[in-house]
Amino acid sequence: MSKQHLIIDNGAYNIKAGFNQGTDSSPHKIFNAITRTKDGLIHFGNQFKSHTNNFSGIQIKRPFEQGHLTSWETEKPIWDYTFDEISSPTKEVDPSEIHLTLTETPYQLPQLSSNTDQIVFEEYGFSEYYRCTAPSLVPFSVDPAEVSPDFTLVIDAGFNSTWIMPMLYQKVHWEGVRKLPIGGSLINGLLKEVISFRHYDISADxxxxxxxxxxxxxxxxxxxxxxxxxxxxxxxxxxxxxxTTTTGYVVGPDTPPLPADTQLLTLYDERFTVPESFYHPEIIFDSNGSTASNSTLQAAPFKNLTDLVVSSIMSCPEVTRPLLSANIVLVGGTTNILNFKNRLLSELRRELPSNWRVQVHEKQNGISQDERSWYGGVSLTNQDIIREITVSKKEYFEHGSNWCQNQFGFKNL
Incomplete structure (x- = not known):
């Protein structure tokens, strides 16, 4: 019997998990948090969606802090729930028969990575294991007719932050990796501040x-x-x-007449000024009372998304720069913000040399941006190279906990 390949894209907002099942492969999306609803019940992963119709006052505890997986006490029960979800009705997940491909944040602290390795081999007992960053899997899932898998600039805008990662010949060029500490979580926080100040207090929702x-x-x-x-x-x-609604919705031209007691939230410039922080990070400080009046902060030259993408491209070998600008791929749930691609394209065309081709790719082959890394993991496990980069449970116990870090740690090869 051939070994099963399990791919877990362990995002800070959602876990994307599933087996490589050839052309039938698709991930399960699990909310990566433990939640507590107003009635005092504790829920793991997606359980809260079916156990309550009132999300008001829900408390969310995530295993991630500032993008790093810091709490396995929180993560492990969510993983246990995830394995129950992806098990078939006839057979439970048996880690001793499974090869695991797992993603982590770039520049994860070595001690936190070692904690993960320990859980994978000692707690769950997986047979084989490959750990990498989510953006590094993207070149394996792109359509070669549109994007060069050898020269790919991945922009991964997730829940905690946005990473810009150049991939040369399907390996990370670490000198070019850049980070913008703006993601879905910060956008949510800014939106909460603005709406609570101007309209209603929705900080508990x-x-x-x-x-x-x-x-x-x-x-x-x-x-x-x-x-x-x-x-x-x-x-x-x-x-x-x-x-009539448990989640709320936008009033559109086809919306039926609303009852007289309907609570409406009318949004104007909030819709675009909050996401604008990708290009004007000073908006973050303008929205905060303690920093808005700080003249030092206001005068500081903060790098925006365009600056960091240009800096990333320019730190790569000269011959690869025009190739990277022509093969920019968006991944991560935050890139689903309307007009993300077009705005980035127009900003980069102003900054990069006019004779370079600048192309930004989002959905390809029907794969959404937040699932692209997962499908890249599926594609990688189909290739022979997976055997060379994998660490087995036997090797882990033979060489000790530092062995995984030596094999998977960030380095320019």
């Missing part, structure tokens, strides 16, 4: 804030022009009443 962001926010093609016509860009969001 993190699920609602995320829903509002996903359904109303967008990046303006021209920020100053959008500000001038913000009245025309307004939209109305129906807040949940837990009778």
């Amino acid at each position: 993190p699920i609602l804030i995320n829903t509002i962001k996903e359904s109303t926010c967008f990046l303006a093609t021209d920020f100053n022009e959008a500000l001038k016509k913000k009245a025309q860009l307004g939209c109305q969001f129906v807040l949940p009443d837990f009778k």
Whole structure:
């Protein structure tokens, strides 16, 4: 019997997990948190979605802090729930028969990586294991007719931060890796501050804030022009009443007449000023009372997404730079913000040499941005190289806990 390959893209917001089943492969998405609802019940992963119809006042505990997996006490029960979800009705997941491909954040602290290795081999007893960053799997899932897998610039905008990672011949060029500490979590926090200050206090409703962001926010093609016509860009969001809607929704042209007591949230410039922090990070400080008046912070030259992408490309070997600019791939759930691709494209074309081809790719082969790394892991496990880069349980116990870090740690080969 051939070994099963399990791929876990262990994101800070969602875990994408599933087996390599050839053309039928698809990931299960698991909410990577332990939640406690107002009735005092504890839920793991997706359990809260089916056990309650009132997400107000929900408390969320995540195993990640600032992008790093710091709490296996929180993560392990979520993994146990995940394995139950991906088990077939006739057979449970048996780690001793499984090869695990697992993602982690770039530049994960070695001690935290060692904790993960210990859990994988000593707690679960996986047979074989490969650990890598999520963006490094992307070149294995791109369509070679559109994107060169040998020269790929991956922009991974996730929940905690945005990573820019150049991949040369399917290996990470670590000198070019850049980080922008802005992701879905920070956008949610800014949106919560603005809405709570201008409209209603929704600070106890993190699920609602995320829903509002996903359904109303967008990046303006021209920020100053959008500000001038913000009245025309307004939209109305129906807040949940837990009778007709438990999540809320945007009022559209086909929405039936609303009852007189419907609570509406009317959003104007909040829709695009909050995501604009990708290009004007000083917005973060303007929205905070303690930092808005700090002249040192206001005058500081913060790097935005465009600056970091250009810096990343320019730190790579000269001959590869135009190739990377032509093969930029967006991954991560935060890149689903409306107009993310077009805005980035127009900003980069202004900054990069005019004779370079600049192309930004998002969905390909029907794969959404937040699943691309997972599908890259599936593709990698189909290749012979997986045998060379894998660490077995036998090797781990023979060589000790540092062996995995020697094999998987960040280095330019």
